[in-house]
Amino acid sequence: MEDSFKIPQLLLRCALGITFLTPVLDRLGILGPAGTGxxxxxxxxxxxxxxxxxxxxxxxxxxxxxxxxATASELIIAVGLIIGFKTKYVAIGSCLLTFTFILFMATSVGIQKPINFGVFTASAASLLLSYVPKYKWSIDEINRKAA
Structure with a gap:
């Protein structure tokens, strides 16, 4: 059976990785000062x-x-997803972290915030990514071939 997950898993890994990386860069001031863009x-x-x-x-x-x-976790998850290292476990960690964000956001500022920030989508996408059988174009794939 042909691996039909090659491109979708790569795009999902990169999309989720960037989704975790940009807030880290934002809070560290790398993307610019508050109130711009x-x-x-x-x-x-x-x-x-x-x-x-x-x-x-x-x-x-x-x-x-x-x-x-949270910041260190997001950075580790971002890098792990983008390079495809221990992808299944990083994706599970991503799902758990985003689910934690959902709980804190929903109980403190209301359910609309995690919806607006796409946290439900990121959590579900992370869980879905953890079920992909192989991660083409990844460190995991290189390690699998070397074994």
């Missing part, structure tokens, strides 16, 4: 302020740590 935060402080609205019951220092964990 489609910049959501523009710096770390604005991102932590938003994170505090999602977790109002946490102390500011804990919120900063949680923002750091």
């Amino acid at each position: 489609n910049i959501e935060w523009g710096n770390w402080e604005n991102f932590i302020n938003y994170t505090a609205t999602l977790m109002p019951y946490l102390d500011r220092s804990v919120t900063n740590v949680m923002g750091g964990i």
